[in-house]
Amino acid sequence: MKREMICVSCPIGCALSVELDDSGKVLSVSGNTCKRGEKYAIDECTNPVRMLTSTIKVNGGALPVVPVKTSKPIPKGKMFDCMAAINNEVVDAPIKMGDILISNVCDTGVDIVATNEI
Amino acid sequence: MQKYDLVVIGGGPAGMAAALRAKECGVKKIIILERAATLGGILEQCIHAGFGLHYFGEELTGPEYAYRFIEQVEKTDIEVKVDTMVLEIRTGNIVVATNAVDGMLEISATAIILAMGCRERPRGALDIPGSRASGIMTAGTAQKYVNIDGYMPGKKIVILGSGDIGLIMARRMTLEGAKVEMVCELMPFSGGLQRNIVQCLEDMGIPLKLSCTVIQTHGIERLEGVTIANVDANRRPIPGTEQYVECDTLLLSVGLIPENELTRMAGILIDPVTNGAVVDENRQTNRPGIFACGNVLQVHDLVDYVTAESQIAGEGAAAYIKKKPRGRNHYVSVKGKDGVRYVVPQNINENTDKDVKLYFRVADVFRNARIIVESDGKVLYNKKKPKLAPGEMEYVIIKAEDIRALEKKELVVRLEVQQ
Numbered sequence: 001m002k003r004e005m006i007c008v009s010c011p012i013g014c015a016l017s018v019e020l021d022d023s024g025k026v027l028s029v030s031g032n033t034c035k036r037g038e039k040y041a042i043d044e045c046t047n048p049v050r051m052l053t054s055t056i057k058v059n060g061g062a063l064p065v066v067p068v069k070t071s072k073p074i075p076k077g078k079m080f081d082c083m084a085a086i087n088n089e090v091v092d093a094p095i096k097m098g099d100i101l102i103s104n105v106c107d108t109g110v111d112i113v114a115t116n117e118i
Numbered sequence: 119m120q121k122y123d124l125v126v127i128g129g130g131p132a133g134m135a136a137a138l139r140a141k142e143c144g145v146k147k148i149i150i151l152e153r154a155a156t157l158g159g160i161l162e163q164c165i166h167a168g169f170g171l172h173y174f175g176e177e178l179t180g181p182e183y184a185y186r187f188i189e190q191v192e193k194t195d196i197e198v199k200v201d202t203m204v205l206e207i208r209t210g211n212i213v214v215a216t217n218a219v220d221g222m223l224e225i226s227a228t229a230i231i232l233a234m235g236c237r238e239r240p241r242g243a244l245d246i247p248g249s250r251a252s253g254i255m256t257a258g259t260a261q262k263y264v265n266i267d268g269y270m271p272g273k274k275i276v277i278l279g280s281g282d283i284g285l286i287m288a289r290r291m292t293l294e295g296a297k298v299e300m301v302c303e304l305m306p307f308s309g310g311l312q313r314n315i316v317q318c319l320e321d322m323g324i325p326l327k328l329s330c331t332v333i334q335t336h337g338i339e340r341l342e343g344v345t346i347a348n349v350d351a352n353r354r355p356i357p358g359t360e361q362y363v364e365c366d367t368l369l370l371s372v373g374l375i376p377e378n379e380l381t382r383m384a385g386i387l388i389d390p391v392t393n394g395a396v397v398d399e400n401r402q403t404n405r406p407g408i409f410a411c412g413n414v415l416q417v418h419d420l421v422d423y424v425t426a427e428s429q430i431a432g433e434g435a436a437a438y439i440k441k442k443p444r445g446r447n448h449y450v451s452v453k454g455k456d457g458v459r460y461v462v463p464q465n466i467n468e469n470t471d472k473d474v475k476l477y478f479r480v481a482d483v484f485r486n487a488r489i490i491v492e493s494d495g496k497v498l499y500n501k502k503k504p505k506l507a508p509g510e511m512e513y514v515i516i517k518a519e520d521i522r523a524l525e526k527k528e529l530v531v532r533l534e535v536q537q
Binding site for chain 2: 005006008012013033050051052053054055057063064065067068069076079080083087097115116117
């Protein structure tokens, strides 16, 4: 199996071509012009992760929502599950920067933390 | 009339970094005047991550990046007036402002730093035929609705323009349950960062239609759909390629314009390409003691660069306030040509004692082009870059001794493109 992708490690944006076997193991990476491209391709094919940012509803604050983020990148495939958990949550003001608002969201081992004060 | 050493207009990342650096350089009485209710500027609504990779070496969200500077400002004796609108800069560096507490304010300043940021190009600038139905707004307006006010402005979205705010909002609206049908881009390439194309569009399965634009909006009360069409090399719609797309919301991400009303009123020279002031290497404008930095000077891709530029302006203002000896300014002029759209700063003091970073943008996507900086045929810099794109600001550093040694007081930044 072959996968095409664009490397985002730097602004050059090399067009990468990744050869995978049936189990999803990376056999080869081509098209990259540096080592970071190879690592990016392998990560993207085996364990793609993303930072997720959103907002959570707040009671009794100056604003109706507080911005939040995952404390670490989460598996890309879990983004929408985590969004559902975030949208089910309501928290009370006051909230401080870095407060943990949901711990271990969707069993990812990652927390949802506040990124502003309300 | 109140007297300050330094008045900073705007309390976003540019204004805060400039004020803080001026304070570090020993300026005593500093005040920041901010139009919004809090410091932080546009970062407060940019809740996505990706800020600070250059400046802090870690990935922060917008509010987190702003908070680091707000905390620092609060630790100093820098005064801050929020909900305060600056109306005018009079001759003699007098700043006229107004707010609900003080009424009218007149502040006499030794130096002024302009840090008003930029705003989005609105629908009115595009002349898209159609009624004024609700549901048509800039991407930044939608960003405020979702991230600050906590509600969704629509369910079925088309985005015109692939600037970074549009790309970020494509992902944000999708994560919140909206269907983003497509992003249309007039140009044959995106003006957004590559990372955003991958992580905001490809991750979310949103098609990016290049050389494509919206030629008509439909709906009277509420937007019901748009007609899109492909465009030719001259950006004219190609007859026969029209397509109707049903949607209730059209987001515009079609460019940013530095907010320079005050600058123009003050008679400060404006660069017609950047739409920001013409400045020297200290970010001083042609009006002595008035400096400019951040997106009001040139639209940046990264806030990290805004911070760096604003620190230069803060230092420049501090030096001006201390009246460091520096007779009349004799400048080396800096120009871009052959694919280089503009260069900031536009002037450099001919006896500068600091190396100068020349920031510039290119007009098109170039591969393996050489960046050349020269003066009267003498080459000061010549380096090949694998890729240059209009969406990525570039810079080169020119040594102070090279600038001082120039015979002809002119520097040209140009590209040499391989055929």
